Amino acid sequence: MSRSIPELTQKILNGYRIKRGSDLEIFKTGDLEELEKGAGAIQKRYRHNHVDLCSIINGRSGRCPEDCKYCAQAACHKTDIKEYAFLPKEELFAAAKKNQEAGLNRFAVVTAGRALTGAEFDQAIAAFEMMQKDLSIGLCASMGFLSAKQFRRLKAAGVTSYHHNIETSRRFFPYICTTHTYDDKIREIRLAQKEGLRVCSGGIIGMGETWDDRLDMAISLSELGIRSIPINVLMPIPGTALEHQPRISGEDAMRTIAFFRFINPEADIRLAAGRKVLPENGATAFTAGASATITGDMLTTSGTTIKGDLEILKNLGLSNEGPNDWEEELPKQAAN
Numbered sequence: 133m134s135r136s137i138p139e140l141t142q143k144i145l146n147g148y149r150i151k152r153g154s155d156l157e158i159f160k161t162g163d164l165e166e167l168e169k170g171a172g173a174i175q176k177r178y179r180h181n182h183v184d185l186c187s188i189i190n191g192r193s194g195r196c197p198e199d200c201k202y203c204a205q206a207a208c209h210k211t212d213i214k215e216y217a218f219l220p221k222e223e224l225f226a227a228a229k230k231n232q233e234a235g236l237n238r239f240a241v242v243t244a245g246r247a248l249t250g251a252e253f254d255q256a257i258a259a260f261e262m263m264q265k266d267l268s269i270g271l272c273a274s275m276g277f278l279s280a281k282q283f284r285r286l287k288a289a290g291v292t293s294y295h296h297n298i299e300t301s302r303r304f305f306p307y308i309c310t311t312h313t314y315d316d317k318i319r320e321i322r323l324a325q326k327e328g329l330r331v332c333s334g335g336i337i338g339m340g341e342t343w344d345d346r347l348d349m350a351i352s353l354s355e356l357g358i359r360s361i362p363i364n365v366l367m368p369i370p371g372t373a374l375e376h377q378p379r380i381s382g383e384d385a386m387r388t389i390a391f392f393r394f395i396n397p398e399a400d401i402r403l404a405a406g407r408k409v410l411p412e413n414g415a416t417a418f419t420a421g422a423s424a425t426i427t428g429d430m431l432t433t434s435g436t437t438i439k440g441d442l443e444i445l446k447n448l449g450l451s452n453e454g455p456n457d458w459e460e461e462l463p464k465q466a467a468n
Contacts, residue, residue: 159387171394183445184425191242193214194207196246198312202374206372211371217252225267228263231438232269240273243276248276260289261290264289271289273295284327295362307339332358332361337380338379347391347395350395361399363403365410367405393422401421413440
């Protein structure tokens with residue numbers, strides 16, 4: 133690979149793509165300012181001045197049988213998370229309408245648990261059908277491990293994107309979860325893609341993984357053809373297995389965002405949980421690789437305000453208006 137960051141930046145702008153097996157040392161040792169500058173140039177070329185804004189609602193909370201070490205909703209953890217069954221469709225519709233009126237691009241319903249099934253899944257379909265009929269905001273879902281039939285029902289109800297994080301590298305995954313596997317995750321992503329849904333997938337940094345694990349995650353997402361990649365910074369939650377995990381620095385988070393842009397040039401690199409770790413609450417990241425963000429109240433960790441994010445974008449000469457081209461077609465690798 134190139135010996136300098138400016139040279140590598142230009143190669144990527146000329147069409148070169150980083151593959152598994154490439155020498156990635158430059159991303160670990162290269163000057164951070166140069167990496168940010170290069171990532172910003174790549175972002176400008178492929179994402180232009182567009183920043184995608186989405187919001188999420190916790191549609192069902194708590195009592196999850198999975199043992200993800202970072203999660204407040206896992207039943208094995210002792211947290212003060214509020215537990216409730218699937219929300220009424222009217223409440224979900226009202227939240228989606230509010231976010232549409234606030235100017236957001238997408239709205240996602242996220243549920244705790246291995247999978248949303250039975251009557252609660254039927255409730256979700258009814259809610260999405262209600263939104264599809266009367267709203268124009270893009271619809272997303274994150275409901276665990278679903279079947280092909282369930283994906284088809286979601287798509288028919290207006291859902292266009294399914295969120296399913298790979299969380300980390302293949303190597304590190306068993307250290308953070310034992311109730312399902314990395315390969316389970318990959319199969320689910322490919323199934324959703326096969327059934328015609330776009331997939332939003334990323335992970336969490338700061339769980340004790342190495343730089344090589346983060347780089348491996350970026351490469352894996354590229355191989356899957358993912359065009360929306362949320363990067364969460366772990367905010368250790370009392371009562372979880374990772375409650376005492378040291379928080380990573382803003383500089384390390386910015387370096388991660390930058391090399392995710394180099395490895396996934398056309399994707400939306402999406403700021404998610406833990407934005408307050410970043411300089412200026414993530415504002416600098418919007419010109420250094422990040423072209424999307426989750427905004428508003430985010431699940432169990434405090435997020436940012438929609439009004440505040442719109443103001444940040446305006447001050448940077450960016451906007452969430454207009455179409456987002458990753459929505460126009462499925463990744464070429466989707467059927468692999």
